[in-house]
Amino acid sequence: MASSRNLTRFWDWGRKIICVGRNYTEHAMELNNTIPTEPVLFLKPSSAYVREGAPILIPYYSSNLHHEVELGVVIGKSGKAISQTVAMDHVAGYVLCLDMTARDIQEECKKKGLPWTLAKAFDTSCPVSDFIPKENILDPHNINIWLKVNDKVRQESNTSAMIFSIPYLISYISNIIALEEGDLILTGTPKGVAAVQENDEMKAGIDGILSMKFTVRKQSH
Ligand SMILES: O=C([O-])CC(=O)C(=O)O
Numbered sequence: 001m002a003s004s005r006n007l008t009r010f011w012d013w014g015r016k017i018i019c020v021g022r023n024y025t026e027h028a029m030e031l032n033n034t035i036p037t038e039p040v041l042f043l044k045p046s047s048a049y050v051r052e053g054a055p056i057l058i059p060y061y062s063s064n065l066h067h068e069v070e071l072g073v074v075i076g077k078s079g080k081a082i083s084q085t086v087a088m089d090h091v092a093g094y095v096l097c098l099d100m101t102a103r104d105i106q107e108e109c110k111k112k113g114l115p116w117t118l119a120k121a122f123d124t125s126c127p128v129s130d131f132i133p134k135e136n137i138l139d140p141h142n143i144n145i146w147l148k149v150n151d152k153v154r155q156e157s158n159t160s161a162m163i164f165s166i167p168y169l170i171s172y173i174s175n176i177i178a179l180e181e182g183d184l185i186l187t188g189t190p191k192g193v194a195a196v197q198e199n200d201e202m203k204a205g206i207d208g209i210l211s212m213k214f215t216v217r218k219q220s221h
C-alpha cells in the first residue's frame, strides 16, 4: 500500500508552517519596521494551505489583503537544536509560497500589541506551488523569485538578499521549536508587497524552475 505520507504532497498531511518576518532589509524598510537582529517568527496552521486551482480568499474582516512571495523550505528529517553545519541535511526540498497578509488587521494588531493570527493564519493564507526536490535548486540563496498581479510585476528579488540564511533559520528555529518531517519554513518576502482586489490574477515564479497562478475572491460568510 502506498504511504499516505508522500513528502512531495506534504500539504495534504503537513505539520507546522513557521514563517520568518522581515528577512529582507528593503521589505522591513518599506513597512517602516526596524531591521531585525534575530529572526522574527510567527506560525500558520496547516489549514492555511491552498493549491493552484482553488481561489485565494480575502477574509470578510479585511479590506487590504497583501501578497508576499516567499521561498518555502520543506523539512524532510526531524530534528531539535540542529547545528548550521548539518542543517541542509534536514531539507527535503522547496516550494514557492505566498504569505497572504491582511495588512489592515496586522497594523491594528501591532498597535494593540496583539498576535498576528487574524492577519496571517486564515484559510487560504498559504498558497504553495508544486514540490521542488532539493537537487533541483543547487543554491537556494541565489534564485530569482517574482510575483505579478494582472501581468504587472510587483515583486522581484534574488534570495541572496535574505538577512538570515536557511541554515541559520533552521538552527535558530529548531532550538525553540522541534522541526518535524512535513514542516514548512517561509523565509520572508522581498520588497514590493501591495494589495490585491477581488478577481485579480496573481502569478508567481522562480526563474527557470516553475510558476503558479491564483485568482483572488472575496470570502462569503
Ligand atoms: O508581514 C510582514 O511584513 C512580515 C513578513 O511576513 C515578511 O517579512 O515576510
Ligand SMILES: [Mg+2]
Pocket (backbone or CB within 6 Å): 019, 020, 021, 068, 070, 099, 186, 188, 189
Ligand atoms: Mg511574510
